Amino acid sequence: QQPVQSPQAVILREGEDAVINCSSSKALYSVHWYRQKHGEAPVFLMILLKGGEQKGHEKISASFNEKKQQSSLYLTASQLSYSGTYFCGTLYSGSARQLTFGSGTQLTVLP
Amino acid sequence: SAVISQKPSRDICQRGTSLTIQCQVDSQVTMMFWYRQQPGQSLTLIATANQGSEATYESGFVIDKFPISRPNLTFSTLTVSNMSPEDSSIYLCSVEKAGETQYFGPGTRLLVL
Structure with a gap:
């Protein structure tokens, strides 16, 4: 079952913050975040493992709330280069190794 | 991480023909996958490519339409058979190394006329 991402799209000005959420109705083992620019392959950003661990990458960080089966991606002081579509990929507890991807969040950062 | 190449990068094909897409990784990986991405989606x-055995297909995808080979730990092929315009899409190979995440190849952009 596909995880639910929200919002579907967001438009920001440079320097503003954004949060992208990824929710699952099934127990999660891990959440993997990717960014895809137009015409390019998805690029791995970070992985969140079961346990509520929070990770960071430049000004992009993420958290994993095991109780809510939800992960959130935080983009702080956004830059033009952050524009793209963000996908969460989920691995479910006790299931096979393939990721199930959300529908994506299109992020546009304007100057 | 992993360096992944795909061939061809793009192609335009006629209805009823078949196209084989190759995926090559620079190091041995535990798992290889094939994905399809429609524009804006x-x-x-599609399937998990298993080394030395038949691929594992997801619901809605069958071996006759998308035969897959994986002869070793660094190479896989996906064939799109008897193509129709509905097969126009981006086909992506991805790999997982033991204990890591999935990394994606650059994709193959297919247009069927």
Whole structure:
């Protein structure tokens, strides 16, 4: 079952913050975040493992709330280069190794 | 991480023909996957390519339409058979190294006329 991402799209000005959420109705083992620019392959950003661990990458960080089966991606002081579509990929507890991807969040950062 | 190449990068094909897409990784990986991505859409898993055995297909995808080979730990092929315009899409190979995440190849952009 596909995880639910929200919002579907967001438009920001440079320097503003954004949060992208990824929710699952099934127990999660891990959440993997990717960014895809137009015409390019998805690029791995970070992985969140079961346990509520929070990770960071430049000004992009993420958290994993095991109780809510939800992960959130935080983009702080956004830059033009952050524009793209963000996908969460989920691995479910006790299931096979393939990721199930959300529908994506299109992020546009304007100057 | 992993360096992944795909061939061809793009192609335009006629209805009823077949196209084989190659995926090559620079190091041995535990798992290889094939995804399809329609323009503006998410990534849909076609199948897991298993080394030395038949691929594992997801619901809605069958071996006769999408035969897959994986002769070793660094190479896989996906064939799109008897193509129709509905097969026009981006086909992506991805790999997982033991204990890591999935990394994606650059994709093959297919247009069927």
